[in-house]
Amino acid sequence: MESAAAREQFVREHAESMIKAAEAVGHCIRSGGKILIMGNGGSAADSQHMAAELVGRLMKERRPLPAIALTTDTSNLTAIGNDYGYDQVFVRQIQALAKSDDVVIGISTSGNSKNVLDAMAAARKIGCRTIALTGGGGGRLKNECDIALNVAAGKNSARIQESHIFAVHMMVDLLDRYYL
Numbered sequence: 237m238e239s240a241a242a243r244e245q246f247v248r249e250h251a252e253s254m255i256k257a258a259e260a261v262g263h264c265i266r267s268g269g270k271i272l273i274m275g276n277g278g279s280a281a282d283s284q285h286m287a288a289e290l291v292g293r294l295m296k297e298r299r300p301l302p303a304i305a306l307t308t309d310t311s312n313l314t315a316i317g318n319d320y321g322y323d324q325v326f327v328r329q330i331q332a333l334a335k336s337d338d339v340v341i342g343i344s345t346s347g348n349s350k351n352v353l354d355a356m357a358a359a360r361k362i363g364c365r366t367i368a369l370t371g372g373g374g375g376r377l378k379n380e381c382d383i384a385l386n387v388a389a390g391k392n393s394a395r396i397q398e399s400h401i402f403a404v405h406m407m408v409d410l411l412d413r414y415y416l
Contacts, residue, residue: 239395257385275343289405294409295409326351327351335364340355341367342366365383
């Protein structure tokens with residue numbers, strides 16, 4: 237029941253922002269850009285899930301879309317973490333891979349993950365559009381992005397993460413139906 241209530245509240249609060257997020261991703265792809273996605277822990281898994289839905293498909297058959305989860309390359313993650321510190325694991329990848337026509341998506345249940353915050357700042361400096369999936373009060377991340385999608389489920393990480401996957405599916409479905 238809590239899970240369904242959290243998702244219903246998310247839709248009520250963010251229907252317009254979800255449409256804007258899908259529009260931004262669609263514009264990016266039509267312009268030759270790519271989607272870069274990141275997060276820690278469960279949010280890292282959500283990042284990979286989203287990239288898989290874009291490169292593969294959700295429900296509708298279509299061409300593969302350019303999306304990269306910045307959480308999958310263990311050599312990069314461990315080398316950057318070892319040499320520069322964990323706060324830089326996404327920043328260095330953004331600096332290496334992002335172009336101004338890309339969209340960067342940061343996922344953080346607290347909205348305060350330093351490595352995600354720093355990478356979003358790096359992406360904005362490059363000129364990327366930025367989208368954040370956050371939880372609780374949205375943390376600092378809600379103010380460091382172009383489009384903030386916050387799940388107001390208190391500090392219940394399970395409900396926040398369930399709603400994040402729901403949001404990912406909504407965003408990809410909207411993209412497939414209306415913006416490609």
